[in-house]
Amino acid sequence: MNKNQTQPKSDKAQERLLIVVKIAHRLFASRGYEDVGIREIAKEAGISPIQVYRLGVDKHDLLAEVILLVNQKMIEGIQPFTGSSQISALNFIEGYLLDLYKQDIEIKSIRQEGAAFGWKWSEKYEALIIDQLMQILKPIADALAHDKYDEIDARCYAIWSLYYAGYRNAVMNNADAQVCLDAIQPSLAICLKR
Template sequence: MTKDIEKLEEKAKKSQRQIDSIVKVAHRLFEKTGYEQVGMREISAAANTTPMQLYRLGLDKQDLLAEVILKVNAKQIEGIKPFKASKTGSASKFVEGYLLTLYEQDIALKSIRKEGAAFGWKWSEKYESLIIEQLMQIIKPISDALIYDGFDDIQARCFGIWSLYYVGYRNAVMNNADAQACLDSIKPSLKLLLRK
């Protein structure tokens, strides 16, 4: 019985290593060529496998894009520093600085972020919920700052701030704006959301 379990665990690890390798290939291709221009044949050829093997691993093109976005988000989440009241002034100042840092990071990933934004509607519920969980982790320092500063309606304010964030980020995608220009474009609306 133990040997059977060990074999199953090893098989699962091998499958996960294959998936990780294929996701890296898909990331590179989506970033370079674009989601719509890349097919499963190109992905499988670049990963030294077959389209059938990809499907056996439970992957389709939409799943691969979602996996790429999950990995990009996970790396971003690893670098998030939690809110610390002693290191910041007001919640407003913290939020502006935090969004500026996120803009800098996302502009560096602009080509893959653009693909995720354009085709994320194709993800399954499973991936949508995983990405929403990550979003909650990304928003948490903002929420913590607002709670600390005594704001009300925290969830509504956070969702409003996040929506504004994407409006600002559109400036980077459409106009090749830098992080500060993205932040400056949303500051008037952000001030409204950060009023007590």
């Protein structure tokens, strides 16, 4: 058989894992993490539960993989802060957070599952997700640096905490992105005082 006709085993395993993750995403989003088992995910993927485990993941890992997948999609769509912008850091950050709220509201069901069961992830997945968070926060940090704020890391963490406080409005009250942003604007303004 020609080498070009077959993929290395690791590539096939990666493809299979992606299929399993996408199935897990759909099932977790529609029915919830607790109501979906590995057997069902495996059956939909056309493989056995043992084959899922041989991919190196369990159910907790699959949820983390789903979160990594949706975060990566968000990261790929990030518009970086440009220093030539005539907009203040506060205005840029408000617009940026509004866009993030819109994206997160679209995937609210999976975000809820991640928030509820993320404590079960391994340290490996926690580190990967934190790395993605840093990528998501980079435009905010860049805007703060451009406007010569101090304590940029601390401010970024505070802004991210506020973001999640605002997002609770979407989860608890089915609020839209603007309502989520409106809820945190006074605290955000305080966070960005010099």
